[in-house]
Amino acid sequence: MTATPLLRALLPLVRDLSRELPENERYRRLLQALRDLLPCDAAALLRLDGEWLVPLAVDGLTPDTLGRRFKISEHPRFQILLSQPTPTRFPSDSPLPDPYDGLVNAPQVDLHVHDCMGCPLLVEDRPWGLLTLDALRPEQFQRVELDELQAFASLAAATVTVAERITHLALRAEDERQRAELYRQASHPERQLVGQSEAHRQLLDQVHLVAASELTVLVTGETGVGKELVAQALHQASLRADKPLISLNCAALPDTLVESELFGHVRGAFTGAHGDRRGKFELAHGGTLFLDEVGELSLTVQAKLLRVLQSGQLQRLGSDREHRVDVRVIAATNRDLAEEVRQGRLRADFYHRLSVYPLRVPPLRERGRDVLLLAGTFLEQNRSRLGLNGLRLAADAQTALLRYDWPGNVRELEHLIGRSALKALGRQAHRPRILSLTTSDLDLPSSTAIATAIETSAIPFVGQSAGDLRQSLDDFQRHLIQRSLAQHAQNRAAAARDLGIDRANLSRLCKRLGID
Template sequence: MTTDSVNQTTASEGSRYRPLLAAARELVRCDAAALLQLDGQVLRPVAVDGLSDETLGRQFPIASHPRFARLLESSRGLRFAHDCGLPDPYDGLVSGQPGILPVHDCMGAPLRLRGVVWGLLTLDALEPGAFETVTPAQLDAMVTLVETGIEAAHTIQEMEARAMREHALAQALRSGRGTTRELLGSSAAMKQLCSEIDTVAVSDLTVLLLGETGVGKDLVAQRLHAHSRRREQPLVQVNCAALPESLADSELFGHKRGAFTGAVQDRDGKFEIADGGTLFLDEVGELPLTVQAKLLRVLQSGEVQRPGSDRTLKVDVRVIAATNRDLPAAIAQGRFRADLYHRLSVYPLVVPPLRERGRDVVALAGGFLEENQHRLGARNLRLSPASKASLLAHSWPGNVRELEHVISRASLRAFTEQRRGARWTAIEPHHLALDATAAGSSGSSQAPSAPPLPSPAHAAVSTGLHAGVIAAGGTLREATEAFQRAWLADALARHHGHVANAAREAGIDRSNFHRTLRKLGMRPSASSD
């Protein structure tokens, strides 16, 4: 991807290109217009006028949208008749309509920047035959106008450091972990976060990302790295909660052959692999105290000593850490080192929960719908107006990850019910099932709190959470173990299988929690952020 094809779905970019669409609509009357920028084999909307906010969260692979493919291949643009059999990508996305309505008349043209195809201008109307009177000269004049505006915008863009950082972000997101996801949203909370990211990214300061589970702290870490001077070097991610205590040393710092049983060869640790780049320590609050001490030494000295080796290695690594834990509280409880906390929180960033991001939820939902549309082979998954209202009214206790799962389930349900030959698949409120989700969350929050690994005497006088287990009879030991199994199962369910969070509720460290589960014959699901 070249500098000319930099693309980010941000409020600043939308404001840059939207006046071009307004000018185009002055020349040709229509119900909606859009600018889509070509990024490899995908078209990304950078500005829309008359289309739903949902559109900005979507990506349009050329291979899946034959109308766009034909427009890109044309020399001067095309008009598609109202009875054209090719599926229209914008069906149901025209805003301000009482329901999901089809587009009846469409036209568009390729846009070129410095001799290279930049993207597409598309115009759509709900009235059949609306563009029959548009002459080739009118279309040429409109294309020239828009191309001139794009040229001016890109000239300014190249003179700004922000444009270069945005390019680095897009490049980084397509590499490494193979994801094209990015930070979407134009809410005040996201603008503030992105501004802070841009401020600290150009430095080498250690950043601590704070926020609830599922808010997208990993995407923030990717953006920080991609905006930094280290963007051409690796971004290495470590999930600290998934590290067994016995192997955490080896994972982070490497080891020499023979350092311990099973160490059959030398191994580079994550600090060495990230040398010159960025190391992202996700769920850093779950690190055992012994590993915290070694991590502190590396941050202080910039030197790594492999277990089993007397030699120290100098490393140049920028550290980004993330946690959903209350680290000051963990410090007070003796579970986290105060000196390490101060080393990590040189520049703390709070990632806002989804419930504080307003209409960002609609744009995010659009992106998830696009992913599910191609995964399922569905045709034009669209949110109904009632569904958008439901999404905006929901409190999203699980944040962006919950939204992703809700949209995936709704897409599957709607696709299963899809009428054969329908032009789109409408996502309705009953597909989202947000009432059931909210009820489940409410019921969970009202459940009586149980003490950590209670004694039999305490269990006997408990509020009745598991009184049936105790009343079932058996020996004292059997009753105790039965109660523990039931309590731990409830704790894991309350935390959606997240072992580290359940362990905190139980008042024991993660390793002891795992040992207790094994002792009781329980097998938890894999933990997540």
């Protein structure tokens, strides 16, 4: 007896149900079987997360699709698919915009999806997510039997149920609630920790390990890597998740106000103190206090903060009365605090109190293809802001993003995508259905531009040996920074914008290069 195509597609999945497979591999096999059963140009598995759909696996779509988060209210096709209990097939001439327009892997980058069909996945009779299929050829799905997709969807629902149960069983031994909360927070569309690289997975493992404890955590990393998101993940995965998370940027306030912000004050404590005010510690009582840029605190404030960290007791400015607080502290810095201690700018006891559990956030250049997933997140955000049907990266732009070393990290990528999309749209004579960003739109610094800058600079490189390379580079950086500062009347914020770097990075460079 010859097996039908449906049976041939389902049998491997049935066998997979009893096998231990990584979640990604299980979902990859699911989509491959779907495309074998119903030939198409692309397929996707999306999980429902509140008012968003989060891609878990894609086949035939660009890599950045996995980093996108689709807001259901902005995509009418998704709304229709979720509203129906059975599969839906859209007409080839449907005027509804397709979420995957321009995202299907094809030689021609701006091909629109013509045929689209999909089916909701129900787990315990509740919507869990969607299976979608897309084709670039009109009427490709017209002869497809919807019953076959319905049968496949039923087995797909069993597949995701098995995957989730295996995950929950594995997590139960290591505190399921905290890990599940971490996963929820990390994938939340508005507070994302997006990535699949080994460096990113190791970070999430470390976050999970320390989150459930009461240890003070020092989050370190370069500017723009997402230290605040890590702090949020630590709080949300902790036993204090239902209590407040209070944040303070220590670099944003003058010393005269930091103490009041941290410890509060009583009426008359200083000019302008017209009433009693609770500080961040009291506001965070029972929860978590996040101290960003903690290395910017003065030695005086460090001493007072150390006392609170040690005893849990504080006094408001102008008061003799002590308040006891129960607060977990998470601190963050882009400085080398051990070096700050050696230079006398940071108290050794304060440093050791903060760094009970140091947690390094890897820079973007160490995360490989995560840059494309993150780009997908920012592309979808900007597509929505600009009111576009589709916003994508051309192949040369993807290559350029992977080759760039990202001195400004994730923040630089976010700003680059937003700026490039706006510029590219402004250059269009007519509003396009799909806007593709190319390498020229991204306007990334290149080795050619650096070489040109060196040739036109006034630095006397001639006659220096290869052994002087580091000194030559330092001289070159010093020359460019001094020239930019002179052009902007020593305004470091303006000079940083001119040089295309973060102001904190510029300050560190100036200190290292001896620029006053």
